[in-house]
Amino acid sequence: MLPAKTLANSPSDWWRHAVIYQIYPRSFADGNGDGVGDLAGIISRLPAIAELGVDAIWLSPFYRSPQKDAGYDVSDYCDVDPIFGTLTEAETLITTAHDLGLRIIVDVVPNHSSDQHxxxxxxxxxxxxxxxxxxxxxxxxxxxxxxxxxxxxxxxxxxxxxxxxxxxxxxxxxxxxxxxxxxxxxxxxxxxxx
CATH class of the missing domain: 3.90.400.10 (Oligo-1,6-glucosidase; Domain 2)
Known part of the structure; x- marks a missing residue:
């Protein structure tokens, strides 16, 4: 085992002193004008978030879902809910965030699925x-x-x-x-x- 001091200085615990900005996709920014926040809206605001000195963004679920519990009822863990965008937009969000020096944390819902899964x-x-x-x-x-x-x-x-x-x-x-x-x-x- 490594001493606590060594672990505290390792790159794997970057989050201990990081500034993390949580984003609820549905209400954060609407990129396509339909009145619902989406991945395109988040992408458009990433430069401003990076300018704040944020180390990472934490995204609430944007998986495919019947949306009975704000996306925590996942019907497909391998797809983006169409109200938020596409897998291509998710990849663009990740690439853009990384290019701006931002890490990404995405809520994973491992306890349960949607009854529509x-x-x-x-x-x-x-x-x-x-x-x-x-x-x-x-x-x-x-x-x-x-x-x-x-x-x-x-x-x-x-x-x-x-x-x-x-x-x-x-x-x-x-x-x-x-x-x-x-x-x-x-x-x-x-x-x-x-």
Whole structure:
């Protein structure tokens, strides 16, 4: 192990003394005139941000999303939501920021996905115990017919942290965990595929 003093001076902990400017893309700057902030708007303001002496920008999520929770309900981690722009614009933002000496931090949402994510949709269509369901936290309920949630956990947003699914035949199914909103099913971090 390295002594704390050595670690404190290493380039990998640049953030300890950095000035970091947070940007919420939806409201920061509108580059295409549609009334919604976007990547083009952010790109246009990067020189002004760099002039402030900022070391890095921290971007709230701009992944493809149904936008039920300000982009924290990600439906595709590999794409930009069209309201914010394109992958090409994301690449331009990164290149421009780096050319101006700015580092970039992007919020990653590793706890859950949107219920519209292809993995969760596949899980809903799959049987209990299937590989698709194992990507998320599906559990059988308590009671004679599983009518009660697996435990009494509450969601951060209020109400139970479990929602019951409906099987393809219309019968009541398993429950899935959502520590946040019902539209944000939690990943199963014990699953190597996740």
């Amino acid at each position: 292809e993995w969760f949709q596949a899980a809903l269509a799959a049987e209990s115990g299937s590989p698709e369901r194992e990507r998320y936290m599906f559990r059988d309920g308590h009671g004679e017919t599983g009518e009660f949630p697996p435990n009494n956990w509450e969601s951060v947003f209020g109400g139970p942290a479990w929602s019951r699914t409906t099987n393809p035949d219309g019968s009541a199914g398993q429950w899935y965990l959502h520590i946040f909103d019902q539209s944000q099913p939690d990943f199963n971090w014990d699953n190597p595929e996740v």
